[in-house]
Amino acid sequence: xxxxxxxxxxxxxxxxxxxxxxxxxxxxxxxxxxxxxxxxxxxxxxxxxxxxxxxxxxxxxxxxxxxxxxxxxxxxxxxxxxxxxxxxxxxxxxxxxx
Numbered sequence: 554x555x556x557x558x559x560x561x562x563x564x565x566x567x568x569x570x571x572x573x574x575x576x577x578x579x580x581x582x583x584x585x586x587x588x589x590x591x592x593x594x595x596x597x598x599x600x601x602x603x604x605x606x607x608x609x610x611x612x613x614x615x616x617x618x619x620x621x622x623x624x625x626x627x628x629x630x631x632x633x634x635x636x637x638x639x640x641x642x643x644x645x646x647x648x649x650x651x
Contacts, residue, residue, distance in 0.1 A: 591636025598630035
C-alpha cells in the first residue's frame with residue numbers, strides 16, 4: 554500500500570480529486586487579494602463620485618438610492634463588487650468544500 558504523502562510533495566485529497574497543498578495556499582492568497590483589492594477598488598469608485606459631485610451625504614446614507622454614478626464610476630464600482638463577491642465565493646469553496 555502506497556503512503557498518502559510522498560517525500561517531495563504532500564497531497565491533499567478532496568472530493569474532486571487530489572491537489573497539491575501549494576495550490577490550496579495559492580487559493581487562500583488569491584481570495585485575500587480579490588477581497589481586499591475589490592474593497593479598495595469599490596472605495597476608489599466612491600471617492601471618484603465624492604470628488605466629482607461633492608455630495609458626501611449620499612455616501613453616508615447609502616441605503617437610499619441617491620447616488621448617480623457616471624458610466625466610468627459605475628463600471629469601477631461593479632468591478633470592485635465583483636472582485637469582493639468572487640473572493641467570498643472562493644473563501645467558501647476553500648473552507649467548506651475543500
